[in-house]
Amino acid sequence: MSDAYQQSVIEQAEAYAEKVIRPQAGQFDRQESLPREIIDGLASRGLLGAPLPVQYGGLGLDPLFYGKLTEIIGKACCSTRSLLTVHTSLVGETLAKLGTPAQRERFLPDLVKGSRIACFALSEPKVGTDATSVKTRFEKQGDVYVLNGRKKWISFAGIADLYLVIAADGDTVSAFLVERTAPGLSVKPMSGLLGNRAAHLAEVFFDNVEVPAENVLGRMGTGFSFVANTALFYGRYSIAWAGVAIGQAALEEMVGYACEREQFGQKIGEFQLVKGMIADAVTQIHAARALCERSGRLRMAGDDDAVMEVNMAKYFCSKMALQVAANAVQVFGGNGCWNEYPVERLFRESKILEVIEGTSQVQQVMIANHGMRRYRRHKVV
Template identity: 40%
Template structure:
């Protein structure tokens, strides 16, 4: 991979790796077991410039390009998927505010999200609405100078501690996005705990019971909620998840290689057993292949290629699928050690499964990419 990168990109990868190893890795197990995200990590991410890093934030604060952003998410994903998810949520919301929000929205929230002072959440999913995002049941009605929101949003990452939400609702019969302050009258959050994976993502069910939002809280124009705001934000989330899956695959491979070298059975290290070698070979190959698909997506995004959305979908689909197999083999190689609550690989396996669900399920990606393959094959 190094020979494909510029010296600047190599330096960025080293910088991100150092941060992940020094700041994130020591707290990863605690984030998982405590099911919470320490404010100290959020503050350090903000101080390092790793939140809202792809939107302009003022003089002296460089914007990360698509490739650098990918490397950042790979390293965060290698050490803690919940932290990587925090960054993705912040970026999805910041991207939406920067692209579709008013000047007042940008002034109020972008700096706070970037510094870590404000946690952001993306409120699309509902109790009965997941992949079929166009069927949201939350409603928005204008009453005088306010918008009244009624409904529930479920499985919302960082819903428990978010300061600002993007909420999607039916307004005048159309899918529309709104920016909602945590302290808005009529908004409450019910914590969701004991998840299978990404346990530090502090999920919540956001209850909007006559929630009052100023009319200028509308993000974009009425009717653009799904086709513009949600679709572009989810594209950012998928790109983050794709690279994060590569990082998780690398963590599984590294742990498995170390253990296979140290663990002796039948008088030889298990790395000498052919069936273990087969698993390691598949893990290494799939990790490299996933990384190259992400690299291709990053190059397409930086070039402004219209096909970058499909390249990102392909990278997310492949990387999130193979990391499940890689994590499963990592636990198998570790044997009884792998299913211990103290073993990082069991956390990796749980997190890997979640990556096949968030930002679009594997089956949704297969459907979209199947249609894309037919069209691409004709051109």
């Protein structure tokens, strides 16, 4: 796919995001709902299938351009960007990579068109970071697998038509594609969340839900080691760019306000300490974007280092977003604590990034272990 074509996709997406999505982001947050017309607007422009293969209706964007798209949508609305992270990255890209030809033919065209919405059902009431300890169970009964259990904190589960479910049978963890119409599957919407309020989060209950064998994703027993880890790789890449998006949005709000707000007879942007916060934000955002771009280039090259680089990008970008958003609130003062101004929402949303797709603390451990292996100097004898 030519760069010119991919750039045209980005430009059209930016126009849509700025004209339609961004002005309504606060309303989506207050209503705790992403309207269907926004989902349809993304789908009609091919954005729900942006990185997916052209043969299934996708746009075939490479990881760098898809990252830029994620930033553009994320600047406009975090919950709308979350749909790309969950539906397109966690499920769509994973299915494109690991699905059988029949699974790809059956599900991917509908995911691209938005006629099916997909979600990633891994987390449970007592299982988050320790994803190998899932309590949702599956049992082979004749020609089907029967699922029982409960998932929680699942973005877009409230409106999803397809659930990528991680379940276990003893020590065997496997992945299943479960359709909403399956008898025994029920959903309970969740409200009152810190962020991602419009992302239709819900609990999902499985009561003797039968899943046909052809809906097993990947080989049996590779649900965590292969399928979930693949999905989380795609998800973390998306979240890294989401951090850049929040940081950039907060910076733009901060600068705009600093150029207008007056105190002590001058614009607050003239005060040295406010300039310090702006300078830090600019530097941190540029560094974060560079990390994301490096990760994207490694992905395109098929480099094994891409996995750890994505972890580092997710860790750095999520922490950066929180710091920049906090400083934006500080520049806004009392107005920054009021939902009539976007920085209040951006601050809440930024904290979510440190929790989802692997907490910052888990990322630290993985990055530290990587550093201990790679950067230990061996003594010269």
